Amino acid sequence: MNKFAKQISLAALLAASALVPARLAFADTPTNGGDIIVTYKDDIATLDPAIGYDWQNWSMINALFSRLVDYKPGTTELGPSLADSYDVSDDGKVYTFKLHPGVKFTNGRAVTAADVKWSIERAVNPKTQGPGAGFFHSIVGADKMTAGTADTMEGITAIDDHTVKFTLSQPDATFLNVLALNFASVVPKEAVEAAGGDFGKHPVGSGAFTLKEWTIGQRLVFVKNPDYFIKDRPHVDSFTIEVGQEPLVALLRLQKGEVDIAGDGIPPAKYLEMKKSPEFEGMIVDRQQLETSYVTLNTQVKPFDNAKVRQAVNMAINKDRIVRIINGRATPASQVLPPLMPGYDQNYKGYAYDPEKAKALLAEAGLKDGFSTQIYTSNTDPQPRITQAIQQDLAAIGVKAEIKAVANPNVIAAGGTQGQAPMVWSGGLGWIADFPDPSDFYGPILGCGSAVAGGWNWSWYCNKDIDARAQAADAMPVPAKAEERNKAWAQIFTDIQTNDAPWIPVFNERRVVAKSKRMGGPDEIYIDPTRVIDYEAIYVNK
Amino acid sequence: MAFFLARRLVQAVLILLGVAAITFLLLYFLPADPAVLIAGRSATPQMVAAIRHELGLDQPLVMQFLRYVGNLLHGDLGRSYTQKTEVLPLILARLPATLVLMAAGIVVEVALGLTFGIIAAVRRGGFIDRSVMMLSFVGVSSPQFVVALLLLYVFAATLGWFPMSGFGTARHVVLPALTLGVLGAGWYARMVRSAMIEVLRQDYVRTAHAKGLSGRRVVLGHALPNALLPIIAMVGIDIGQFMSGVVVVEAVYGWPGIGQLAWQAIQQVDVPIIMGVTLVSALAIVLGNLLADFVAPFVDPRIRSQ
Numbered sequence: 001m002n003k004f005a006k007q008i009s010l011a012a013l014l015a016a017s018a019l020v021p022a023r024l025a026f027a028d029t030p031t032n033g034g035d036i037i038v039t040y041k042d043d044i045a046t047l048d049p050a051i052g053y054d055w056q057n058w059s060m061i062n063a064l065f066s067r068l069v070d071y072k073p074g075t076t077e078l079g080p081s082l083a084d085s086y087d088v089s090d091d092g093k094v095y096t097f098k099l100h101p102g103v104k105f106t107n108g109r110a111v112t113a114a115d116v117k118w119s120i121e122r123a124v125n126p127k128t129q130g131p132g133a134g135f136f137h138s139i140v141g142a143d144k145m146t147a148g149t150a151d152t153m154e155g156i157t158a159i160d161d162h163t164v165k166f167t168l169s170q171p172d173a174t175f176l177n178v179l180a181l182n183f184a185s186v187v188p189k190e191a192v193e194a195a196g197g198d199f200g201k202h203p204v205g206s207g208a209f210t211l212k213e214w215t216i217g218q219r220l221v222f223v224k225n226p227d228y229f230i231k232d233r234p235h236v237d238s239f240t241i242e243v244g245q246e247p248l249v250a251l252l253r254l255q256k257g258e259v260d261i262a263g264d265g266i267p268p269a270k271y272l273e274m275k276k277s278p279e280f281e282g283m284i285v286d287r288q289q290l291e292t293s294y295v296t297l298n299t300q301v302k303p304f305d306n307a308k309v310r311q312a313v314n315m316a317i318n319k320d321r322i323v324r325i326i327n328g329r330a331t332p333a334s335q336v337l338p339p340l341m342p343g344y345d346q347n348y349k350g351y352a353y354d355p356e357k358a359k360a361l362l363a364e365a366g367l368k369d370g371f372s373t374q375i376y377t378s379n380t381d382p383q384p385r386i387t388q389a390i391q392q393d394l395a396a397i398g399v400k401a402e403i404k405a406v407a408n409p410n411v412i413a414a415g416g417t418q419g420q421a422p423m424v425w426s427g428g429l430g431w432i433a434d435f436p437d438p439s440d441f442y443g444p445i446l447g448c449g450s451a452v453a454g455g456w457n458w459s460w461y462c463n464k465d466i467d468a469r470a471q472a473a474d475a476m477p478v479p480a481k482a483e484e485r486n487k488a489w490a491q492i493f494t495d496i497q498t499n500d501a502p503w504i505p506v507f508n509e510r511r512v513v514a515k516s517k518r519m520g521g522p523d524e525i526y527i528d529p530t531r532v533i534d535y536e537a538i539y540v541n542k
Numbered sequence: 543m544a545f546f547l548a549r550r551l552v553q554a555v556l557i558l559l560g561v562a563a564i565t566f567l568l569l570y571f572l573p574a575d576p577a578v579l580i581a582g583r584s585a586t587p588q589m590v591a592a593i594r595h596e597l598g599l600d601q602p603l604v605m606q607f608l609r610y611v612g613n614l615l616h617g618d619l620g621r622s623y624t625q626k627t628e629v630l631p632l633i634l635a636r637l638p639a640t641l642v643l644m645a646a647g648i649v650v651e652v653a654l655g656l657t658f659g660i661i662a663a664v665r666r667g668g669f670i671d672r673s674v675m676m677l678s679f680v681g682v683s684s685p686q687f688v689v690a691l692l693l694l695y696v697f698a699a700t701l702g703w704f705p706m707s708g709f710g711t712a713r714h715v716v717l718p719a720l721t722l723g724v725l726g727a728g729w730y731a732r733m734v735r736s737a738m739i740e741v742l743r744q745d746y747v748r749t750a751h752a753k754g755l756s757g758r759r760v761v762l763g764h765a766l767p768n769a770l771l772p773i774i775a776m777v778g779i780d781i782g783q784f785m786s787g788v789v790v791v792e793a794v795y796g797w798p799g800i801g802q803l804a805w806q807a808i809q810q811v812d813v814p815i816i817m818g819v820t821l822v823s824a825l826a827i828v829l830g831n832l833l834a835d836f837v838a839p840f841v842d843p844r845i846r847s848q
Contacts, residue, residue, distance in 0.1 A: 041793075042806050045624050053582055126592035129626065131582025133589050146589050198627050216635040217798030218709060242708075244796040248691070249707050252699045258706075409574035409811045416578060434584070444583045454578040454590050 034540030046200030049185035065185030065205035074524030076436035092171030132183030370398025415458030640799030650723025655730020663738035681728030707796030778834025
């Protein structure tokens with residue numbers, strides 16, 4: 001075991017995070033105290049970190065639990081959290097973490113290395129029925145666990161109360177990102193068992209907040225954990241989530257000062273009006289996120305099995321016009337990766353809008369007179385309208401696309417059925433990164449392993465060469481070769497798009513959140529790239 | 543009478559079983575696999591298969607249905623796929639809010655409908671009659687979503703008389719109940735009006751007038767009770783109507799009832815919750831009709847004597 005891997009101290013993290021707000025001229029030091037109200041339309045499904053996987057509960061679970069490593073607020077930079085330090089072996093296969101001493105669950109018991117092992121095994125166990133199991137595939141024994149033939153994973157060892165060791169079956173540059181996911185949150189076994197399968201409603205963790213009240217269908221009250229192991233955090237005393245709130249009503253209440261954060265943002269129809277109104281100045285947070293909305297072109301369905309046809313339709317789409325349809329809440333996309341993602345290639349221009357060239361390419365492919373096809377889309381606004389724009393653009397080059405507007409689960413089912421959906425518009429189901437690493441945009445949506453029934457590779461794209469290059473990139477040790485690795489990924493994604501064009505990347509949608517004027521702190525903690533809302537970092541101006 | 547009620551009870555159980563079977567079949571043939579949705583985007587086919595097995599979805603349809611009905615007889619509605627918690631407590635926690643809303647909605651529609659219907663009948667053909675019928679037409683044709691937002695904007699956001707959303711006090715219930723009731727009130731007004739006009743033509747009403755009773759006593763004491771019967775049957779049917787209406791009203795006013803629960807579950811293909819809410823709604827409709835059948839004899843002696 002060598003020491004090239006960094007030893008990172010908690011002090012450094014705190015110093016760094018304190019600098020985040022200081023960068024902005026208007027922001028002052030966070031003040032402590034205050035109770036805030038946040039609204040959502042939909043119920044909170046669960047607060048179980050092994051199960052919760054939507055953009056609503058993600059930030060709440062993040063605030064209730066802690067993980068070995070975590071991101072610095074508002075950034076995609078990893079830092080220590082429950083673990084003070086870690087070592088990586090030379091071959092990149094063994095990670096050893098030292099736990100921060102004296103951390104307690106909110107039930108009073110000390111957090112130990114055995115809890116870390118048990119919690120991750122629980123997330124992988126198919127009995128838990130969690131959506132995060134796949135992320136831990138590189139740990140030795142994960143395959144047996146997911147197959148249901150083992151109850152424990154030999155790749156995780158609690159060496160003593162404060163040391164936990166992970167052994168991987170292959171080097172995995174994203175492993176630290178995986179450990180920062182909510183699914184890797186540490187939970188106390190006794191509380192999970194006491195909840196009798198209802199841990200999602202009775203969560204116990206060691207995070208910045210605890211759940212004080214949950215009135216089903218009405219509200220959840222989270223209060224500050226006074227024993228939280230990160231000093232001076234969180235800043236607010238409590239936050240209350242009010243559910244069942246229609247987004248338009250939430251905005252009216254926000255205007256009257258009854259609400260601090262309208263979690264569902266601003267309905268598209270109201271967006272421009274509010275953005276221009278002086279009354280809402282300083283209340284709208286509008287930021288890029290790690291998202292790309294795209295059309296998949298099914299490489300196994302005629303005529304999209306011909307790369308020329310895929311390139312041609314890529315040139316047919318007027319992305320600027322589509323962005324106007326959603327009132328400019330997005331930026332046209334040229335490639336698979338979103339701009340905030342490491343590995344994004346600023347110089348890559350993709351396929352420019354050029355219907356004439358598209359027609360020529362189609363003719364080259366022997367489809368001078370165009371062809372008929374289908375495009376699947378979610379049936380909630382604005383997705384059908386966007387699909388109609390795509391349909392018109394395609395018609396201009398002689399491609400007749402029939403729109404199949406169905407409910408989200410049915411779009412997912414159609415995309416994951418071999419030979420069914422020639423094209424799928426991903427809007428409303430778009431790929432938002434699980435963690436800020438380019439590999440997340442490959443394996444689950446473009447890799448050979450995901451071109452399976454029920455998978456999310458709706459292009460059914462499988463290029464063995466690219467797969468090998470992806471594997472090589474992921475074996476590069478991080479952070480030692482981070483730069484080189486990002487370059488390798490950038491090349492992989494631009495090569496995919498230039499040669500094979502399995503997608504039409506259409507736009508990168510921005511997220512919009514509306515907050516009251518008294519809420520302080522920089523925009524990036526209200527639309528945090530990994531947490532959505534960072535409850536630990538937000539504060540109320542006094 | 544007892545035989546009649548017993549027969550209706552047996553019918554009710556059969557209806558519920560039928561509803562369960564049809565809903566189960568519809569959801570089974572839906573082209574969406576709950577296991578895929580639960581397993582998430584990082585899952586391998588093996589993981590999806592493991593979850594399908596955990597949910598019992600790898601068993602034949604008949605077995606799945608029999609097991610569901612078996613559990614149902616023990617009062618077990620199963621566990622939600624997405625919330626990983628028992629369905630029954632989720633529904634029970636939300637049911638009181640929906641019942642309060644429905645009851646308030648019925649009070650509103652009956653009160654408004656009776657008042658305006660009677661006035662219109664008495665002043666038949668006059669200005670008031672025509673205005674009431676016009677208004678009732680507007681009420682019947684207004685989309686609930688629009689009525690809800692309009693009331694909310696005027697009385698809560700602008701005037702501030704009522705809270706904009708939530709649940710708990712009597713003031714919270716006013717706007718949702720008005721929204722729910724105003725549509726029905728239109729129907730009731732029209733129905734009461736025609737029933738009353740019919741009754742007011744009868745000989746015994748003329749007799750009542752002739753023996754010198756005041757107009758008010760003739761209308762309220764003699765004519766109205768005879769016009770009430772169709773109203774009672776309609777309230778029973780209305781409970782079913784309201785079950786669909788509450789979805790919209792609950793959504794706009796943030797009312798924590800089962801309508802919201804159903805809507806969210808449908809979007810997530812959370813089969814156990816959809817089944818549970820459907821069964822509870824069916825039960826409410828069946829009970830509503832039973833109640834109407836049961837009350838009718840007390841109001842109308844003619845039915846009692848049959």
